[in-house]
Amino acid sequence: MKANNTLMRADRSASLLWRRHICDKLATGLSWLGMLIVVFMLGSILWTLFKNGLAGMSVHLFTMSMAAPGQPGGLANAIVGSLIQTGLAILIGAPAGLMTGIYLAEYGTTSRMARIVRFVSDMLLSAPSILIGLFIYMMLVVPFGHFSGLSGAVALAILAMPIVVRTTEDMLRLVPVAMREAGIALGAPKWRVILFICVRAVRAGIMTGVLLAVARVAGETAPLLFTSLGNSEWSLDLGRPMASLPVAIYQYAGSAYQDWMQQAWTGALLVTLGVLIINIVVRVGTRGGRS
Amino acid sequence: MEIPARQSLPAMKKAPSHQGGQKGDPAFRLLVTATGVGVLVVLGAIIAVMVSGGWKAFSTFGPGFLVSAVWNPVTQHFGAAAPVFGTVISSALALLVAVPLAFGTAFWLTALAPPSAAAVIGMAVQLLAAVPSIIFGMWGFFVVVPVVAHYVQPAARQLLGHVPGLSALVAGAPFGTGLFTAALILAVMITPSITAVMRDVFLSMPTVLRESGYGLGATRWEVMRHVVLPWSRQGVVGGIVLGMGRAMGETMAVTFVIGDSNHIGWSLFAPANTIASLIALEFPESPAGSLKLAALMALGAILMAISFVTLWFSRWLLARGEQAAGR
Numbered sequence: 007m008k009a010n011n012t013l014m015r016a017d018r019s020a021s022l023l024w025r026r027h028i029c030d031k032l033a034t035g036l037s038w039l040g041m042l043i044v045v046f047m048l049g050s051i052l053w054t055l056f057k058n059g060l061a062g063m064s065v066h067l068f069t070m071s072m073a074a075p076g077q078p079g080g081l082a083n084a085i086v087g088s089l090i091q092t093g094l095a096i097l098i099g100a101p102a103g104l105m106t107g108i109y110l111a112e113y114g115t116t117s118r119m120a121r122i123v124r125f126v127s128d129m130l131l132s133a134p135s136i137l138i139g140l141f142i143y144m145m146l147v148v149p150f151g152h153f154s155g156l157s158g159a160v161a162l163a164i165l166a167m168p169i170v171v172r173t174t175e176d177m178l179r180l181v182p183v184a185m186r187e188a189g190i191a192l193g194a195p196k197w198r199v200i201l202f203i204c205v206r207a208v209r210a211g212i213m214t215g216v217l218l219a220v221a222r223v224a225g226e227t228a229p230l231l232f233t234s235l236g237n238s239e240w241s242l243d244l245g246r247p248m249a250s251l252p253v254a255i256y257q258y259a260g261s262a263y264q265d266w267m268q269q270a271w272t273g274a275l276l277v278t279l280g281v282l283i284i285n286i287v288v289r290v291g292t293r294g295g296r297s
Numbered sequence: 298m299e300i301p302a303r304q305s306l307p308a309m310k311k312a313p314s315h316q317g318g319q320k321g322d323p324a325f326r327l328l329v330t331a332t333g334v335g336v337l338v339v340l341g342a343i344i345a346v347m348v349s350g351g352w353k354a355f356s357t358f359g360p361g362f363l364v365s366a367v368w369n370p371v372t373q374h375f376g377a378a379a380p381v382f383g384t385v386i387s388s389a390l391a392l393l394v395a396v397p398l399a400f401g402t403a404f405w406l407t408a409l410a411p412p413s414a415a416a417v418i419g420m421a422v423q424l425l426a427a428v429p430s431i432i433f434g435m436w437g438f439f440v441v442v443p444v445v446a447h448y449v450q451p452a453a454r455q456l457l458g459h460v461p462g463l464s465a466l467v468a469g470a471p472f473g474t475g476l477f478t479a480a481l482i483l484a485v486m487i488t489p490s491i492t493a494v495m496r497d498v499f500l501s502m503p504t505v506l507r508e509s510g511y512g513l514g515a516t517r518w519e520v521m522r523h524v525v526l527p528w529s530r531q532g533v534v535g536g537i538v539l540g541m542g543r544a545m546g547e548t549m550a551v552t553f554v555i556g557d558s559n560h561i562g563w564s565l566f567a568p569a570n571t572i573a574s575l576i577a578l579e580f581p582e583s584p585a586g587s588l589k590l591a592a593l594m595a596l597g598a599i600l601m602a603i604s605f606v607t608l609w610f611s612r613w614l615l616a617r618g619e620q621a622a623g624r
Contacts (some may be wrong), residue, residue, distance in 0.1 A: 026516055026519065029516070029518055029519075030517060030518040030519070033404070033517075033518035034409060034518065036401055037401040037402070037404040037405040038409070039401065040397065040400070040404075041401060041402045041405040041410075044398060044421075044425065044488055044489070045418060045421050047485045047488075048421050048425045051425075051433070054440055055432070056441070058439075102332055105328065105329045106335075106336055109329035109330055110333065111582060112329075113326055113329060114330070114333060123336050125612065126336055126337055126340045129340065129608050129612075130339070130340060130542065131604060132539065132542055132548070133546070133601075133604065133605075133608075134548065134600060134604055135546070135602075136548040136573050136576055136577060136597070137601055137604075140347070140350070140576065140593075140594065140597045141343045141346050144346045144594075145342070145346060164339060196322050196326075197321045198321070200325075201325075201599060221427055224429075225428075225429025225430070225432070226429070226454060227429065227431045227549045228430075228549055228577060231580065233602065252431050255431055255435070259431075259438070270435070271435075274431070278428060278429065278432050281427055285325065285427045286424070289518075291528070
């Protein structure tokens with residue numbers, strides 16, 4: 007009787023063990039599947055871009071402006087327009103983000119005001135970019151009566167700033183107190199300690215944030231539709247509509263012309279490679295620096 | 298000997314009270330504080346511009362704007378219901394796909410993967426998050442749409458088309474564009490960011506808790522299910538809500554594949570619109586000062602309200618999760 011009982015218990019515990027084992031294997035398998043699907047998606051996107059985009063790579067793409075379908079043309083004006091608007095956006099957004107980050111890390115810290123600023127900056131970080139475009143459209147396009155490259159750059163600057171705020175604050179918090187104290191002990195005023203000791207010490211980290219901001223805004227399309235609009239001609243005038251790579255891709259991808267489609271794919275390949283390379287450099291660089 | 302010493306003494310005294318230092322500090326403080334306040338001003342201005350820009354639509358149509366599904370530029374009658382419906386449904390469907398994917402990937406990254414593989418795959422996930430949204434749109438339109446049109450929708454009709462009650466979900470011509478495709482693309486787009494948040498909260502758990510689970514003989518899944526998940530519940534939900542916020546505001550990718558139709562219906566495969574896609578598609582034909590532009594701005598204000606509430610909620614959850622972790 008007793009032996010029988012033990013046997014039954016052993017049997018039950020064996021079946022429980024078996025069930026737990028199966029559960030674990032099932033979860034592990036599904037987890038592998040999920041990971042593989044995510045990697046497959048990235049692979050599929052890159053494969054599609056290379057398959058369709060590589061054929062359009064030529065010197066003309068970088069030397070000629072956009073042209074009517076059937077005419078020889080390239081994306082030179084869109085590439086230059088993207089560079090100008092992204093560059094200007096970073097010139098506006100990065101210093102603003104840097105200073106806000108300094109305020110949050112060094113002056114405001116845990117005050118009520120700083121908590122609100124931090125929260126609002128986080129909100130802007132995740133706000134739909136199309137809203138920023140509409141906002142700048144009402145602020146800078148409607149009053150002046152025309153679309154302009156400058157308004158596009160300002161819209162992108164608003165998108166770039168919160169990224170720099172985040173990284174600057176996070177980085178400044180990593181600066182050891184001893185370093186600040188050393189600066190203060192030498193008689194340096196606080197602003198010199200912050201700018202020439204703290205910010206200098208973490209400048210690599212802050213650059214990371216700036217580069218990530220570049221990568222983020224370089225591929226933005228939605229806000230530019232309402233601000234710099236796009237331009238099929240060569241134009242460096244910030245007061246006039248300005249072409250950009252993402253908007254050009256959007257216009258061409260929606261067309262029915264073979265050569266426009268080809269340029270859209272090649273432009274897409276360019277944008278993606280640029281953005282991904284910046285990301286890889288930043289992430290590999292920071293990992294190497296930390297370890 | 299004495300002369301150089303005397304000369305250096307005043308110089309040393311002078312150094313701490315350096316002109317730039319004395320005046321520089323308050324000025325610098327003012328400068329960075331003003332920039333910080335500037336961030337608040339920007340958000341305030343965004344809210345003010347959206348609401349005032351859309352005011353004409355709100356006042357013309359009254360509360361009916363929110364429930365009317367009509368979008369007719371010819372009769373100048375506009376309602377928000379159809380795009381709001383599209384936004385909510387496509388984001389919800391996207392979450393249904395993205396959450397299991399993100400959870401599986403985060404589980405794999407934190408518990409199953411060898412460290413070197415975790416670094417590589419973690420990088421791949423982050424790269425997927427960095428791909429510009431217009432690229433997702435093109436990829437969706439030229440790769441995913443044909444698959445949905447030729448395989449997924451016919452298969453779904455075969456499977457559910459004769460089931461009473463469910464047949465409406467798969468009705469309609471197999472265009473390939475529509476809510477379902479938009480949700481799929483959105484899912485791929487938000488999976489990396491949800492994965493990143495989940496991985497971070499999983500990793501922020503003290504290792505000793507995980508190890509005591511293993512010490513008791515628990516399997517990896519049991520440790521995840523009974524130790525890690527209960528511990529990081531708030532952070533996980535915060536990450537999911539953050540992903541939902543992203544999905545609702547996404548514009549370019551959705552614009553390519555949603556099909557542009559202001560229609561509320563049961564079919565998952567029917568063309569529809571989201572707030573963001575409608576704004577992007579209709580904006581070129583909306584001159585400044587027109588009632589249509591006001592209606593688009595009003596939609597923008599609604600999107601802003603939805604996404605800010607969502608973001609606030611996710612931040613709150615994540616902050617509470619962090620607080621709990623601190624204890």
